[in-house]
Amino acid sequence: MSTPSAAATTAKPISDITGYHAHIYFDSETEAAAQAIREEIEAQFDVVMGRWHHKLVGPHPRPMYQVAFETKLFPEFTPWLALNRRNLTVLLHPNTGDHLTDHTSFAMWMGEVLELNVGIFDKSA
Numbered sequence: 001m002s003t004p005s006a007a008a009t010t011a012k013p014i015s016d017i018t019g020y021h022a023h024i025y026f027d028s029e030t031e032a033a034a035q036a037i038r039e040e041i042e043a044q045f046d047v048v049m050g051r052w053h054h055k056l057v058g059p060h061p062r063p064m065y066q067v068a069f070e071t072k073l074f075p076e077f078t079p080w081l082a083l084n085r086r087n088l089t090v091l092l093h094p095n096t097g098d099h100l101t102d103h104t105s106f107a108m109w110m111g112e113v114l115e116l117n118v119g120i121f122d123k124s125a
Contacts, residue, residue, distance in 0.1 A: 030088055
């Protein structure tokens with residue numbers, strides 16, 4: 001895995017967080033569970049649901065979809081997702097504008113920790 005940017009080693013105010021992404025990973029055997037979680041999320045939370053990605057996209061090493069949500073929803077949505085993820089792997093990270101650090105040093109994993117393809121991020125940003 002790549003070395004996080006310098007931003008991860010200095011104190012940052014939480015006001016740098018503009019929102020969060022949860023990436024819910026699935027495969028052909030777990031897609032039905034991912035669909036059920038998606039439907040529950042859509043019914044219960046005011047979030048922005050991303051498209052289904054059956055092919056690898058960005059740094060993600062498995063098919064997934066993204067759930068984008070506001071910071072104010074973190075205390076309610078995150079525990080719900082932890083308890084209802086149906087044993088799927090989830091990457092949850094803040095959005096601070098530093099994509100590399102957001103996906104590495106600031107990342108929170110539920111389930112298996114996957115190795116991301118962080119080489120796609122411009123490390124000079």
